[in-house]
Amino acid sequence: MSITLVPEATCTGRNVLPKMKERAEDLAIFGHEPTFPEKLHVGRPNSGERQALMERFNHILDTSWFTNDGPYVQELEQRLADLLGVRHCIAMCNGTVAMEIAIRATGMTGEVIVPSFTFVATAHALQWQQITPVFCDIDSRTHNLDPNKIEHMITPRTTGIIGVHLWGRACDVDALTEIAQRRKLTLLFDAAHALGCSYQGQMIGNFGNAEVFSFHATKFFNTFEGGAVATNNEDLAAQIRLMRNFGFAGYDRVIYIGTNGKMNELSAAMGLTLLDSLDEVVELNRRNYDCYKAGLSAVPGIEVLSYDHAESNNYQYVVLVVNEPLSGLSRDELLSVLHAENVIARRYFYPGCHRMEPYRSYYPHAGLMLPVTEAISEQVLSLPTGTSMTPAYIDEICQVISTATANSDFVRQRLVKAADRASEIGR
Ligand SMILES: Cc1ncc(COP(=O)(O)O)c(C=O)c1O
Numbered sequence: 001m002s003i004t005l006v007p008e009a010t011c012t013g014r015n016v017l018p019k020m021k022e023r024a025e026d027l028a029i030f031g032h033e034p035t036f037p038e039k040l041h042v043g044r045p046n047s048g049e050r051q052a053l054m055e056r057f058n059h060i061l062d063t064s065w066f067t068n069d070g071p072y073v074q075e076l077e078q079r080l081a082d083l084l085g086v087r088h089c090i091a092m093c094n095g096t097v098a099m100e101i102a103i104r105a106t107g108m109t110g111e112v113i114v115p116s117f118t119f120v121a122t123a124h125a126l127q128w129q130q131i132t133p134v135f136c137d138i139d140s141r142t143h144n145l146d147p148n149k150i151e152h153m154i155t156p157r158t159t160g161i162i163g164v165h166l167w168g169r170a171c172d173v174d175a176l177t178e179i180a181q182r183r184k185l186t187l188l189f190d191a192a193h194a195l196g197c198s199y200q201g202q203m204i205g206n207f208g209n210a211e212v213f214s215f216h217a218t219k220f221f222n223t224f225e226g227g228a229v230a231t232n233n234e235d236l237a238a239q240i241r242l243m244r245n246f247g248f249a250g251y252d253r254v255i256y257i258g259t260n261g262k263m264n265e266l267s268a269a270m271g272l273t274l275l276d277s278l279d280e281v282v283e284l285n286r287r288n289y290d291c292y293k294a295g296l297s298a299v300p301g302i303e304v305l306s307y308d309h310a311e312s313n314n315y316q317y318v319v320l321v322v323n324e325p326l327s328g329l330s331r332d333e334l335l336s337v338l339h340a341e342n343v344i345a346r347r348y349f350y351p352g353c354h355r356m357e358p359y360r361s362y363y364p365h366a367g368l369m370l371p372v373t374e375a376i377s378e379q380v381l382s383l384p385t386g387t388s389m390t391p392a393y394i395d396e397i398c399q400v401i402s403t404a405t406a407n408s409d410f411v412r413q414r415l416v417k418a419a420d421r422a423s424e425i426g427r
Contacts, residue, residue, distance in 0.1 A: 020399045021341075024407035027400065028340035029414055035396050036342040040384040043218030043316075046281055048273035056269035065265060069245070072268035077228070079275055083196070084205035086230045088237035091263040091271075092244060095192050095214025095227030099125035101261050102210045102229050103162075105239045106186045110157035115145050116352040116359075116366070117373045118164040122190045123353040126162075134158070135354045135363070137370045143167065143305075143380075146372070147175035151183075153369075160186035163208070166349075167317045169307065170199035173207045180208070188212065191230075195221050196282060198312040205230035210240075215267075220281055220316035220386065221274055223267035281387060285315035288385040288394060292318050295398030299405055301327025317348075318383040321376070328408025331379050333415055337404045338381075343397055348382045 021027055021035060028034040047053065060066060073091050081089040092098035103112070103125055112126050116135035123133040136153050139146040143166045150161065161180055163171035171189065180187035187207075191197075192214035194204040205211050210233070215226035231237050239256070242249065247258035274281075293304045305319040322331040329337070331347070338345045352373045353359055354366035367374055383397065404411050 020396060021403050022399065024403055024410050027337060027404060027411070028342075029337055029411065029418070034340060034342040035400060036393070039342045039344050040389070040393065040397075041344050042346045042348075042382045042384050044384070044386050044388050045217040045222055046220060046274060046277075046387055047270070048277050052276065053269060053273040056273060057266065060265045060269060067262055067264040069262070070265040070268065072265045072272060073263050076223075076263075076268040076271045076275075079272065080228060081230070083275075084203045084230055086203070086205045087232045087234070088230065089205070090229045090231075090237060090240050090244060091223075091268065092227045092229065092261045093263055093267075094225045095190075095212060095216060096121040096125055097259070097261045098214075098227035098229050099162075099188075099190060099212045100128060101240055101243045101259065102188055102212050103129060103131065103160075105236055105243055106160065106188060106209050108160040108186055108188075110159050111155060112160045112162055113145075113150055113153050113158060114162045114353075115164050115166075115373070116354040116370055117143060117349055117377055118166065118190065118353065119192065119349055120353050120356055121192075122162060122164055123359060127358065131159075132157075133353070133359070135352075135359075135366050135370060135373070137372045138376065139172075140372045140376060142169060142172070143376060144169065144171040145176065147172050147179060150176070150179055154183055154185075158183075158185060160188065162188045162190055164190040164192075165194035165197065165204055167305065167319055168193045168195075168197040168314050169305075170194065170197060170204060170311070173199050177208070192216075192219070192227075193317065194314070195219070196278065196312055196314040201311070203312065206232060209233060210236060215271060220285060220314055221271070221278060223263065223271040223274075226263050226267045226271065282314050284387050284389075285385055286313075287391070288389050289315045289318055291391045291394040292383060292385075292398065295395055296320070296401060299327070299398075299402050301325070301405065302401060316385070318385045319348075320345075320381040320383060321379050322381060323379070327405045329405055329411060331381055333412060334401065334404060335381060336415055337400065337411060338397070341397075341400050343384060343400070345384070346382045347377075348380065350377045350380070352377045 111132045126133045189211040191211040210231035215223040242256045243258040244261035247254045247256035301323040303321040307313040
């Protein structure tokens, strides 16, 4: 046992705490105290067992091996490869550089098909290398690339597809693999969210030419900053290792163009420490997820996005889809209500890469091809979860959502008035 489990190990699914905000006028937007005195964030970092981490840090200082393929990096790579059942796992300084290197090593050029409904790094990793990200729409059910829409986007300049396993839910890997093979395209996956998740029983990390993970501090498994490329292709792995280290093949021998993508030893120490408690973190995320599911099951227009329990999941995201005609509130109105209560829910991934720079200037009409992306990015909200959340906190958050939506007209009037007042002050 290496992390502290919060005391209440079950959720009620009913809102029974005395502090509960059952009346609309008790909500913080009406001037009441926020439900939580401190802000609750999405993606608060995990750090595992401190003693073990400190021992590893001390060892790094004692041995003076800080970076350059050190023993902790090598151990982390081996343990991750074992966890994923993949032949090669190459640790990197972050997920974005890992993606840039994977893109370059697989020879992508020209145009590459990607979703717009993702973190902007997926698109930037291409554009950074003068490769055009061609944004393809998603499936409204899965939030991942819609395989039926990919073929329309292929041109003579297309060299690859990058699928994103959003929220840790696997893309339709079979369909994407079939298209990539038939059209002779490289296939990569952005698996930033998907460590510990599976597709048809096989761990993510084994699909396409390579898959790329992020171990950023906000992820349930983090190395402060970090990432990795997983692949079963021996030659590709060797090439990626060279690229990660300036192309060095010996002390003075550079045989390839490269960059600095190395993970340092402190980061690897954090990764090794967290790996020891990974199952417990997932268990807590699963419990939190179940609490939200139960607490929101009867709230009209609020859907908690499902995971396929037949697969391995990390449950690191609790995602709501707000259906305004049924909930009475828009996603953004609900966000204002939650922020006032110090629940810092996030609009992941709003407004879609195609509406961010430089893409909105380069491709101003991209949205015409992305109706599902445009709709979903207006509806989705990520809620706080992770090891610092308790079922009691989650009950309170569910109650706030339930009270706000049940009194949507009243809440909306208040928000409109507050917005009017703010604009008057601004005048
Ligand atoms: C989907 C996705 N892709 C790529 C990245 C980039 O990873 P990093 O922050 O490790 O560079 C992130 C998040 O950070 C992400 O969520």
